[in-house]
Amino acid sequence: MSKEEIIIGIDLGTTNTLVACYEGQIPCVIQENESRMIPSIVTYTGDEIFVGDKAKQNFSKYPETTFFSAKRFFGKTFAELEENLKKMPFKVTGDDKSLKFVTPNKNLSPFEISIEVLKEAKNRAQRVLNDNTIKKAVITVPAYFDDGQRNETKTAAMAAGLEVLRIINEPTAAALAYGLDFKKEGKIAVYDLGGGTFDISILDLKDGVFRVLSTNGDTFLGGDDFDTAIVDYLLEGVDEKRPEVLIALKYAAEEIKIRLSEKDSVPVKIDLLDEDFYIDKIITRDLFESLIQKKVKQTIRASKKALKDAQLEVGDISEVVLVGGSSRIPLVRSMVGEFFDKQPFIGLNPDEVVALGAATQARIISGKERDLLLLDVIPLSIGLETLGGAVTKVLLRNTTIPASVTEEFTTSVDDQTGINLNVYQGERELIEDCRPLGKFKLSVPPMKAGYPRVKVTFHIDENGMLKVDAFEERSGQKAQIEINPVIGLSHAEMNNVIKASIDCAMDDFQLRMIVELRNKAERIIVATERTYDKAYRLMEKSDVDEIKVWVKKAKDALKRHEKDQAILEKVVNTLGDLTLPLADLLFSDATKQALVGKETTAI
Structure with a gap:
């Protein structure tokens, strides 16, 4: 009898990460040495990498290269968070397009830090369950993660050696675990306040x-x-910037927060002899609540918006489920209860419920749980930039996924030979107020403004991943993009990380990319050489001569079996740019020839 395949569920948390699977008919968190949670912390010493508890134990020794809360920085730039980063003990660099953590050997993106955490989650499952074949996983993300952040999560998992079967929203995962355990029916509010993110579903x-x-x-x-x-x-009143002090205060604050959920006051005594730093204070629960009340109110405002979007009143909610470790805070529970006018349900462990839900989704995918169906939604509208910098929404927020929607567009200028399609996410009307997701170009024959019929289809799959297709009906031209993050790592950088982690698979992928570029170069050479006679008649001699120079460069690259992707891309792209005007002229010339001798009525 063949061994049953195990699919794990992973809650990649800001503070802690959990991995779960089914044992018989029950989802369970996989624990090792009595530890159920893996701290989402990574330390780089220069020679070694520590992950989880070991990293936490070494933070005082390596304060500047011990990284925590990496998930908070997915899809963010240094420019966006510069003020927040000043309070971090570790070093961060970047600009308005990137954010990198500074390690002894090289600078790493947030998703590269998370690779190590996901590796540890996979390795724990393999060790505890004694099964080195475990690689398939369902991974959770905050419901409000955009496409770029979801892609970074998926890419990190792939680089960690995981096959991601599904990405699901954390509150939805919690609801899966909740529904499975209690078989309740009705309208449920899932309030998820974790270490770095907040969601209400x-x-x-x-x-x-x-x-x-x-x-x-x-x-x-x-x-x-x-x-x-x-x-x-x-x-x-103290301008403290020493990493050793900041990281000690960070972990002390975390402990104070946890203890104040059980006690009315906590004495705080921090004595760092080596740093000449000393604190001796008492923090009361009332003081703590006054410090965080403004942030908790932000979650209540978001909850009001979610109810309005669902077209429901507070009285329509039958149950409020609390998820995330921060939902244990008494002020959070009281404010949530007051808003929803009912006591929140606390029968599930808020730290573990998301991982258990991910394991449940894994079981559904495996075909062993047929009594549940999950219909998730997209958190923000997605659309295209149109004339004047406006955004035309194609997929509206809270659309159930998977989904596919098609809209028709046309041109606004005569004789356009290309249409730039810029994809945005957000609820505002102008592109400057929305987040760019990606862009691509559809080439079309020159036509009068308004004549092209461009059908753009947005496909969003069950993981919340977006693909956009464009098709011009009159010419048959097509173009497509799979949305990848435009902030953080570039697509090429992500591919390099995956290649380094999955040797054989990425070697094959790289070879395929080179083969496709060589095939494209061959097609351009053949098509171009056939048109030289007409080209000299339709174009300036100097323009045709330049095309010939680049055709020779392309032939030379093929002859020497060029394997440098950048060189091949430059040859192919340059040839494409140079021959585009020729293609336009050939099209116009062919049209004129077809009309010679024809009567107007025949046309």
Whole structure:
């Protein structure tokens, strides 16, 4: 009898990461040495990499190269977070397009830090379950993660040696675990306040079908902000920048926050002899609540918006489920209960419920759980830039996924030979107020303005990953893009990381890319050489001579079996740019020839 394949569920958390799977008919968190959670912390010593508990134990020794909360920085730039980063003990660099953590050997993106955490989650599952074949996983992300952030999560998992079967939203995963355990039906509010992110989702659970009605949240709001509030209070009036002190205060603040959920006050005594730093204070729960109240109110405002989007009133909600470690804070529970006018449900461990839901989704995918169906939604509208910098929304927020929507567009200028398609995400009307996701170009024959019929189809799959197709009906021209993050690592950088992690698979991928470029170069050479006679008649001699120079360069590259992708791309792209005007002229000339001798009525 063949061994049953195990698919794991991973909750890649800001503060802690958990991995779960099914044992018999029950989802369980995989624990090792009595530890159920893997701290999402990575230390780089220059010679070694420590992950999880070992990294946490060594933070005082390597404060500047011990990185935590990497997930908070997915899809963010240094320019966006420069003020927040000043309070971090580790070094961060970047600009308005990137953000990198400074390690002894090289600078790493947030997703590269998370690769190590995901590797440890996979390795723990393999060690504890004694099965080195475990590679398939369902991974959770905040509901408000955009396409770029979801792609970074998926790429990190691939680089960690995981095959991602599905990416699901954290509140939805929590609802899966909740519904499976209690078989409840009705309208459920899932309030998910984690270490770095906040999500609120309104779901309808009926006859085993989970339908997400709406979602809202903030990808930069969570327990880390509460820790920062405590650190700011402890350092009031002191301009402290020493990494050793900052990281000690960070972990002290985290412990204070946790203890204040059980106690009315906590004595704080920090004595760092080597740094000549000393604090001796008492923090009360009332003081702590005054420090974080403004942030908690932000979650309530988001909850109001989610209810409005779902077209529901507070009284329509039958249950409020709390998820995430920060939801244990008494102020959070009281404010949530007051807003929804009912006591939040706390029967599930808020730290573990997302991982258990991911394991449940893994079981559904494997075909072993047929009583549940998950219908998720997209968190923000997605559309295209149109004339004047406006955004035309194609996929509206809270559309159930998977989904496919087609809209028709046309040109605004005569004789356009290309249409730039810029994809944006957001609810505002202008591109300057929305987030760019990606761009691509559709080449078309020159036509009068308004004559082309360009059908653009947005496909979003069950993972929330977006693909956009464009098709011009009159000419048959097509173009396509799979959205990848435009902030953080470039697509090429991500591919390099995956190649380094998955040797054989990425070697094959690289070879395929080179083969495709060589094939493209051959096609251009053949097509161009056939038109030289006409080219000299239609174009300036100097322009045709330049095309010939680049055709020879392309032939030389093929002859020497060029394997440098950059060189091949330059040859192919330059030839394409040089021959585009020729193609336009040939099209016009062919049209004229076809009309010679024809009567107007025949035309």
